[in-house]
């Protein structure tokens with residue numbers, strides 16, 4: 035159950051964001067903008083420039099679509115706070131990125147489990163202007179939509195360790211492209227520099243078999259050699275990889291057993 039509810043979208047596609055929500059958006063932007071300049075990959079930063087998000091108010095969906103649609107054919111789709119796997123994959127398969135139209139409260143400024151409007155827009159939409167990332171996400175949606183329900187947990191891990199928590203090499207530097215990281219100040223710093231965190235070269239079989247939790251700082255990240263690797267991934271027979279991973283089984287989780295009930 036969510037404590038949040040998406041705000042209504044009127045017949046003109048507008049959301050009536052309040053002054054308080056505009057102020058929260060402003061403060062979130064101020065805090066994250068300086069961090070992403072040094073931590074995000076170039077593809078994300080050029081996407082953010084293209085989006086040209088307002089700082090002093092919450093953007094409207096149409097403003098984002100005006101950039102995404104002519105660039106990669108993607109659009110944002112307003113949804114309820116929580117949606118089913120089925121609906122999620124269906125939207126991605128049609129190049130529609132689900133965006134819940136609610137913003138976190140001040141009480142949860144630093145940390146919330148549910149993806150809010152700031153996470154979806156600031157975290158993800160910049161990368162959706164990149165053709166390789168956009169293509170991968172589209173193919174991923176198509177596969178997920180057609181996949182047997184019992185195999186979807188494997189696909190969820192692929193999404194988690196790429197779109198949400200992916201790292202990428204850029205020259206001799208490590209950068210972030212995952213939206214779950216880039217919309218969280220603590221995780222943006224921890225992902226690149228925290229001690230005791232594993233950062234492994236991306237390997238599809240390893241990723242599909244690595245459990246994760248949604249409510250902790252990630253103990254492991256996977257690193258692409260470049261964003262083009264996502265395009266190469268989309269050309270693989272990913273469902274064959276999923277079936278192989280299902281036969282191989284999961285790796286032991288990198289978090290304690292008593293926390294295991296949140297694992298996916």
Ligand SMILES: [Fe+2]
Nearest residue numbers: 149198213214
């Ligand atoms: Fe997300």
